[in-house]
Amino acid sequence: MKKISVIGAGFAGLTVSLRLAQKGYAVDLYESSSRVGGLLGTDRTEHGIAEHAANALIRTERAEKLFQELGITPSYPLDSSKKRFIFRYTPRKWPLTFLETLFFISKFLPKFLFSKSSLKPRDQETLENWGRRNLGATATEYLLGPAMQGIYGNEISGLSSKLILSPLFSGRREKYKGLLTGPGGMQDLINKIELRLKELGVHIHTNSSVDLKNLQGVVIIATPANVAAQLLEDTHAELSAILTKIRMSSLMSSTLFFSKAQETYKGFGCLIPRGFGIKTMGILMNSYIFKDRDKTYNETWIMGGVKEEQLLEMSDEAILKLIAEERFQVLGAKQSLLEYRINRWNKALPYYDLHLEEAQKKMADLNLTLAIEADAKKIFLHGNYLSGIGLSKILERSDLLAAEIGRQHG
Ligand SMILES: Cc1cc2nc3c(=O)[nH]c(=O)nc-3n(C[C@H](O)[C@H](O)[C@H](O)COP(=O)(O)OP(=O)(O)OC[C@H]3O[C@@H](n4cnc5c(N)ncnc54)[C@H](O)[C@@H]3O)c2cc1C
Missing domain, CATH: 3.50.50.60 (FAD/NAD(P)-binding domain)
Structure with missing residues (x-):
């Protein structure tokens, strides 16, 4: 053998x-x-x-x-997880105004329909520059930025458009049918x-x-x-x-169990664009994603990235205080904390x-x-x-x- x-x-x-x-x-x-x-x-x-x-x-x-x-x-996601929020002063299902949406469509759609090759990422082009070129500044800031930072754990100003978007143009992508876990x-x-x-x-x-x-x-x-x-x-x-x-880039994942569920925003979670002075990049509302796993409502808060690595050095107490403040600012929620787990992943992911x-x-x-x-x-x-x-x-x-x-x- x-x-x-x-x-x-x-x-x-x-x-x-x-x-x-x-x-x-x-x-x-x-x-x-x-x-x-x-x-x-x-x-x-x-x-x-x-x-x-x-x-x-x-x-x-x-x-x-x-x-x-x-x-x-x-285990497949619950129907409630189909709703996703992006923060723009408050969590929104669609973060662009009517006029911004029209501008975004008028910039992207003609390229998508008639000149797909112009959408292709260029060598050494950041995702932010790709977004500004093809979607416009506002859609880049409030749609592309938060979505990508939720996957790559970093701001789009440093991410490579070629690494991230090329598979979309290669035509050999596997079909995406949602998520699954044990x-x-x-x-x-x-x-x-x-x-x-x-x-x-x-x-x-x-x-x-x-x-x-x-x-x-x-x-x-x-x-x-x-x-x-x-x-x-x-x-x-x-x-x-x-x-x-x-x-290598660092990320911190903090799961918090609360005495009572927040019911104002029920969905997969909330992504937070940069520029609001909020450290958190994204919140997962675990209890609205998978069923029968939790006795009490819980959320996972993701922070870090190459620009915020110092956050991983904070004590548990300081992290919980920061999350409590940001939780009130983002979700307007103040339930009392029953239990938490903080995982600090130091230089664990490729940037x-x-x-x-x-x-x-x-x-x-x-x-x-x-x-x-x-x-x-x-x-x-x-x-x-x-x-x-x-x-x-x-x-x-x-x-x-x-x-x-x-x-x-x-
Ligand atoms: C907070 C967070 C959330 C994420 N969420 C998702 C998600 O929802 N969905 C998704 O698809 N991906 C997600 N990811 C990404 C995904 O988890 C990772 O990309 C993946 O787990 C990496 O697997 P790996 O085997 O490449 O590396 P690793 O998991 O880093 O494994 C490498 C292994 O090598 C071992 N090792 C290191 N040095 C040595 C040595 N000298 N000799 C022998 N062994 C060694 C390590 O101990 C480790 O066990 C997330 C990542 C993070 C940090």
């Missing part, structure tokens, strides 16, 4: 190990921490569950198939993958510190980009130097900026995007800095890598 080593047991490492083990490879999965799952995980409290980071996957056919084969009955949250998914890996004979080595020099054959590095850069430093200096240029665009381009030019061959090793890179930041994209790359390894190595 052919041996494969996978380094990093986040969603990328776990899912690629699963696909390879299913193809009959003998997989050793090395994880530096004491548990698998990486950013994904769920705390159970007496009031309900609190996610460590992601609360769901995009419901693609591939994601549905994963849940099915693992025997997980998915009935007990994302930990259900992690537990089931871990169990299946063990059934398939995968050796999971937690608390392990692995040296690339000691591994032979096919190796998949599924760690964050900065760790991949360190692992490759001695053996693959050129690639390591490119990966070092990828900037989808122009440096990452440049790094991906260099890797593609040097033909390093998929596999690197050297001294009796073939190294494949995996993770959210290559495939797209979301879990459905990571899953797609796991399938792609497993197919490619199968093709090359039988």
Whole structure:
């Protein structure tokens, strides 16, 4: 049986190990921490569950198939989650005025109908500049900005339009059918993958510190980009130097359980554009998204990004005080707090900026995007800095890598 080593047991490492083990490879999965799952995980409290980071996957056919084969009955969002709010002095379902909407349509629609190529993102063009060019300033500020900051955890002034929008123009997008998660949250998914890996004979080595020099054959590095850069430093200096240029960004996710639900705004949540002096980027109204998971109403508040990394250094007490103030300002709500969980993710996510665009381009030019061959090793890179930041994209790359390894190595 052919041996494969996978380094990093986040969603990328776990899912690629699963696909390879299913193809009959003998997989050793090395994880530096004491548990698998990486950013994904769920705390159970007496009031309900609190996610460590992601609360769901995009419901693609591939994601549905994963849940099915693992025997997980998915939890789908409630109808109430169809409503989404964007803050503009108050949470609104549509944040533009009538005249602003007309201007936005008159700017975007002719291009969309008659000149789609002019909508294509340009090299080294920020998402903000793309938005101003194609949607106008107001729609960029109140629609595009908050929507993208909700996914990429950063202001659009630094994000790369090419990295984020190119898949829309490639014509090979998977169909989007909403969201899905496990009935007990994302930990259900992690537990089931871990169990299946063990059934398939995968050796999971937690608390392990692995040296690339000691591994032979096919190796998949599924760690964050900065760790991949360190692992490759001695053996693959050129690639390591490119990966070092990828900037990592921090995010903080705070889940708060309240004595009583706020009922003024019932929906998926509220995104908060920059410019109002509010630190929070977005609020998830968890109890209006998934049913039967909580005993009491709860929300998740997301803060951070490269411009607000210092927020992660605040004490729990200071964070709760800030959220209480902003909660009153945004939702006008003041219910008393029963319980909370704060997750600080320091330099844990790739910053989808122009440096990452440049790094991906260099890797593609040097033909390093998929596999690197050297001294009796073939190294494949995996993770959210290559495939797209979301879990459905990571899953797609796991399938792609497993197919490619199968093709090359039988
Ligand atoms: C607050 C927040 C909310 C999010 N919400 C969503 C969402 O709703 N939907 C969605 O699709 N995505 C969401 N994301 C993004 C998504 O969670 C991540 O992109 C994804 O989990 C990353 O998976 P990964 O395996 O690439 O990396 P990671 O989860 O970072 O895993 C990397 C693993 O490598 C290990 N490792 C590090 N160094 C070493 C080493 N030297 N040796 C061995 N192992 C090592 C780490 O311990 C870790 O387990 C969110 C992210 C955050 C932070």
